[in-house]
Amino acid sequence: MADTGHEAGRAPLAAAERAYEFTKELIVSGRLSGGELISEGEIAERVGVSRTPVREAFLRLQAEELLRLFPKRGAVVVPLAPGEGEDVLEVREALECLAMRRLLRLDDVALGRVVERLREIVRGQTGPAQRVDTPAFARADQAFHLAIVAASGNVLAERFYASLGDRQLRMAAQALHPRPERLAVLVNEHGALVDAIADRDVARFEETLRAHLDATHRAFEAARRP
Amino acid sequence: MADTGHEAGRAPLAAAERAYEFTKELIVSGRLSGGELISEGEIAERVGVSRTPVREAFLRLQAEELLRLFPKRGAVVVPLAPGEGEDVLEVREALECLAMRRLLRLDDVALGRVVERLREIVRGQTGPAQRVDTPAFARADQAFHLAIVAASGNVLAERFYASLGDRQLRMAAQALHPRPERLAVLVNEHGALVDAIADRDVARFEETLRAHLDATHRAFEAARRP
DNA sequence: CCCTCGCAACATAGATACAAGAAAGATGCA
DNA sequence: TGCATCTTTCTTGTATCTATGTTGCGAGGG
Numbered sequence: 001m002a003d004t005g006h007e008a009g010r011a012p013l014a015a016a017e018r019a020y021e022f023t024k025e026l027i028v029s030g031r032l033s034g035g036e037l038i039s040e041g042e043i044a045e046r047v048g049v050s051r052t053p054v055r056e057a058f059l060r061l062q063a064e065e066l067l068r069l070f071p072k073r074g075a076v077v078v079p080l081a082p083g084e085g086e087d088v089l090e091v092r093e094a095l096e097c098l099a100m101r102r103l104l105r106l107d108d109v110a111l112g113r114v115v116e117r118l119r120e121i122v123r124g125q126t127g128p129a130q131r132v133d134t135p136a137f138a139r140a141d142q143a144f145h146l147a148i149v150a151a152s153g154n155v156l157a158e159r160f161y162a163s164l165g166d167r168q169l170r171m172a173a174q175a176l177h178p179r180p181e182r183l184a185v186l187v188n189e190h191g192a193l194v195d196a197i198a199d200r201d202v203a204r205f206e207e208t209l210r211a212h213l214d215a216t217h218r219a220f221e222a223a224r225r226p
Numbered sequence: 227m228a229d230t231g232h233e234a235g236r237a238p239l240a241a242a243e244r245a246y247e248f249t250k251e252l253i254v255s256g257r258l259s260g261g262e263l264i265s266e267g268e269i270a271e272r273v274g275v276s277r278t279p280v281r282e283a284f285l286r287l288q289a290e291e292l293l294r295l296f297p298k299r300g301a302v303v304v305p306l307a308p309g310e311g312e313d314v315l316e317v318r319e320a321l322e323c324l325a326m327r328r329l330l331r332l333d334d335v336a337l338g339r340v341v342e343r344l345r346e347i348v349r350g351q352t353g354p355a356q357r358v359d360t361p362a363f364a365r366a367d368q369a370f371h372l373a374i375v376a377a378s379g380n381v382l383a384e385r386f387y388a389s390l391g392d393r394q395l396r397m398a399a400q401a402l403h404p405r406p407e408r409l410a411v412l413v414n415e416h417g418a419l420v421d422a423i424a425d426r427d428v429a430r431f432e433e434t435l436r437a438h439l440d441a442t443h444r445a446f447e448a449a450r451r452p
Numbered sequence: 453c454c455c456t457c458g459c460a461a462c463a464t465a466g467a468t469a470c471a472a473g474a475a476a477g478a479t480g481c482a
Numbered sequence: 483t484g485c486a487t488c489t490t491t492c493t494t495g496t497a498t499c500t501a502t503g504t505t506g507c508g509a510g511g512g
Contacts, residue, residue, distance in 0.1 A: 014297075015496065039463065050497045055464085059282060063289040065385075071240075072464045072503045087382045090324060094383075098320040156313040156393075157320075159291065160386050241466065265493060276467045281494090298473045298494050 016053035019043060023057050027066050027077055028170055034079020064166060085171055088164055089213045095161050096145060099152035100205045103197060114151045115198045121147055122190045129183035137183055138169055144190055148197075186212070242279035245269060249283055253292050253303055254392055256399040260305025290389055292396075311397055314390050315443045319435060321387050322371060325378035326431045329423060340377045341424045347373055348416045355409035363409055364398050370416055374423075412438070 023043055026032040044054045058075055061067035069075045081087075103111060121144045128136035142165050149161045189212040196205035249269055252258040270280045284301055287293035295301045307313075329337060347370045354363040368391040375387045415438045422431035 041463080051464090052496055052498090056281075056285060056495095059285050060289070063286065069464090070504095072462095073505080074463060081381075083379075084382075087380045090328070090380060091321075091383050091386070094320045094324040095317070098316060102316070153309075154313045154316060155307065156310070156390070157317050160317070164382075267493080277494090278466055278468090282465095295494090299475085300493060 014053070015047075015049040016056040019047050019049055019054045020057035020060055022047050023054075023061060024066065024166070027061070028166055030170075032077050034077050036077045037074050038077070039074050064163065066166065080167075080171065084167075085217055088167060088171065089217050092145065092161070092164065092168075093209060093213055095157050096148055096209055097202075097206050098157060099149045099154065100197065100202055102152040102154060103148075104200055104202070111197070111200070115194055117151070118144065118147055118194045118197065119191075122187060122194060125187050125190065129187050132180040132183065134180065134183075137186075141186065141190075142168055148193075182215070185215075189215075240279070241273075241275040242282040245273050245275055245280045246283035246286055248273050249280075249287060250292065250392070253287070254396045254399065256396065258303050260303055262303045263300050264303070265300050290392065292392070306393075306397060310393070311443060314394055314397070315439045318371065318387070318390060318394075319439055321383050322374055322435055323428075323432050324383060325375045325380070326423065326428055328378040328380060329374075330426055330428070337423070337426070341420055343377070344370065344373060344420045344423065345417075348413060348420060351413050351416065355413050358406045358409065360406065360409075363412075364395060367412065367416075368395065374419075408441070412442075415441075 023038075026038075032038065040051045040054045040058060043057070044051045047054070058067055058069060062069050062075075065078055067075050068078050103114065106114065121140065125137060125140045125144065127133075128140055146158070146161055146165070150158045152158075189208065192208050193205060193212065196202075196208055249264075252264075258264065266277045266280045266284060269283070270277045273280065284293055284295060288295050288301075291304055293301050294304050329340065332340065347366065351363060351366045351370065353359075354366055372384070372387055372391060376384045378384075415434065418434050419431060419438070422428075422434055
């Protein structure tokens with residue numbers, strides 16, 4: 001039973017993890033904007049670890065398409081491409097519609113549980129929307145849409161959808177911020193989506209979703225090029 | 227240990243890349259099946275590099291969900307989930323239909339170029355189909371479908387679709403290849419898909435694709451559970 | 453004035469060394 | 483024999499060191 005005698009309970013949080021969180025925070029928060037160049041050594045020094053875990057962090061960030069590594073030259077923060085918002089939204093729409101069609105296979109009881117869970121999430125969004133807490137709302141929005149995909153049971157789609165998350169957050173932060181009055185509208189649209197699911201109305205779901213994402217997209221584009 | 231300066235004359239392939247390809251080949255080809263345990267050192271020795279690039283390769287494979295890394299314990303090959311075949315096909319269908327709708331935005335000249343490129347790929351499939359070269363055909367099949375998605379210009383979708391291809395290759399390798407007489411049919415179906423694209427007929431494309439994938443899926447499931 | 457060659461600074465890529473954690477097997481005791 | 487514990491060994495995690503490639507700048511020749 002020899003207890004280790006170390007700071008019990010406190011996870012040491014691996015160096016690679018710290019480097020990852022640190023760098024990702026820099027990017028997602030926007031303190032490092034697209035196109036900027038960073039080096040392993042620079043981050044290593046600031047985090048206080050060696051370059052090896054930083055390298056690992058950079059690889060993960062590259063896999064998430066937040067960083068782009070150039071051999072022997074360095075790493076640049078991937079800028080959001082002009083058409084990227086469109087791409088993300090189209091894929092989201094496709095995956096969510098797929099999820100909706102898949103949800104139809106559930107019996108009424110199971111679908112009822114899904115609907116209840118979704119309504120719960122939507123209820124949780126009214127708070128951030130009223131407080132105009134944009135970052136919190138962005139996370140709640142993401143959780144809502146991800147929940148739809150997750151409920152469909154397609155783990156592949158769920159994983160991919162989740163991987164879009166950080167990218168969405170990055171865009172949402174820019175898209176929602178200048179237009180806080182849209183938040184309440186978004187909550188209503190979420191409610192309408194759940195209604196469509198509860199009614200097993202695929203066409204209405206797709207139509208509502210398209211309008212919902214179109215509005216978000218347009219807001220984003222409007223924010224980008226005033 | 228391997229002398230590094232030996233083949234330094236031309237090293238177009240980085241050590242990390244070699245380690246990655248080597249390990250991925252082991253997994254996708256099925257020589258390493260789900261649940262098996264591998265270690266960095268083992269691969270490093272077999273590839274003839276140090277553990278550092280192997281570590282990098284493992285991280286990439288983990289990001290692709292082909293490998294699962296356990297801290298301080300090792301790496302296991304992720305087993306293919308029971309419903310994964312279904313999941314993959316559904317997502318493929320969704321993404322390809324999305325691509326088709328996107329292709330409609332192209333003008334006739336651009337669409338004509340796409341169609342011609344696709345026909346080229348289909349023509350290249352007749353050889354493997356007649357020779358019943360199943361692995362080559364599987365790659366050509368994947369290239370065809372990926373080309374459709376790539377032509378749509380959605381890089382996000384394209385990347386995800388490519389990662390699905392690896393999973394599908396892996397499943398195909400594991401399930402003894404179904405009926406070789408189907409290969410010629412598949413080529414014809416590919417041709418029909420291109421025709422639908424050339425005619426800008428979304429409905430026909432979706433219908434043909436669904437039948438195409440359904441048949442593939444059924445063949446796959448039939449091979450898996452005899 | 454412009455072009456080119458060469459050198460220095462800097463960045464990564466890979467190898468190696470070392471430390472620490474976890475599991476299997478060996479060992480001693482009741 | 484059965485169990486607790488200790489040791490051994492295998493594994494990863496991190497640091498450091500060396501090699502190599504890329505960039506940028508400046509001197510020198512046309």
